[in-house]
Amino acid sequence: MGLFYYFDMSPFSGISHLGASGMSLELSSKTLLQKQGRAPAKADQRVTIGEMARTFSVSLRTLRFYEDKGLLVPRREGTTRFYGPRDQARLEKILHGKNLGFTLTEIGDMLVGSDRQPSAKHLELKPEQIKSQIAHLERQKTSIEGAILALRTAQQTRVRTRPTR
Numbered sequence: 001m002g003l004f005y006y007f008d009m010s011p012f013s014g015i016s017h018l019g020a021s022g023m024s025l026e027l028s029s030k031t032l033l034q035k036q037g038r039a040p041a042k043a044d045q046r047v048t049i050g051e052m053a054r055t056f057s058v059s060l061r062t063l064r065f066y067e068d069k070g071l072l073v074p075r076r077e078g079t080t081r082f083y084g085p086r087d088q089a090r091l092e093k094i095l096h097g098k099n100l101g102f103t104l105t106e107i108g109d110m111l112v113g114s115d116r117q118p119s120a121k122h123l124e125l126k127p128e129q130i131k132s133q134i135a136h137l138e139r140q141k142t143s144i145e146g147a148i149l150a151l152r153t154a155q156q157t158r159v160r161t162r163p164t165r
Contacts, residue, residue, distance in 0.1 A: 046075070046082040056091055066094060071108055093123055101137050 053060050066072045067081075071094055074081040083091075090111060097107035100123075110123050125133075 046084050047088070049074070049081045049083070052083045052088070052091070055088075056095065058091075058095070063091075066091070066104075069104055069108070071104065071111065097123055101133060101140070 047055065049060055049063055052058075053063055063072065063081075063083075067074060072083070072087050072090055074083045074087055076082070093111060093114060094104075094107055097110060098104075102110070106129075107123075110125065114124055
């Protein structure tokens with residue numbers, strides 16, 4: 001088995017422990033949801049698409065899109081979708097992966113890994129995935145900083161060349 005890093009879903013966390021299988025960052029999604037005024041699902045709690053959208057601050061269209069991509073699999077009763085704790089945990093992981101800049105395809109692959117252990121509440125990332133994503137984000141950061149500099153330069157030039165009245 002390879003080396004994996006486990007990432008917390010919360011921006012408020014840190015390294016909890018190091019182990020033979022890699023670095024683990026504890027999931028504190030319950031704490032994060034409470035800080036955001038949202039309550040995590042109980043083991044037997046199912047929520048409708050509207051409740052799920054409100055809880056996670058996403059649109060109904062987003063949830064349907066994730067369902068179309070196979071990332072979420074709500075139970076259906078007639079035309080009503082019900083999301084259980086597994087779907088809610090998966091959505092947290094999807095949103096966290098998106099925040100880390102991963103594509104939905106990459107997130108889907110990570111979810112397959114996390115589904116092997118249903119109680120796992122983290123994203124599994126291999127060290128090479130982390131290294132590659134850091135490099136990708138650093139390239140994006142450099143590009144964004146260049147664009148900001150160009151726009152600020154254009155803004156300054158425009159301010160200096162404005163005619164006075």
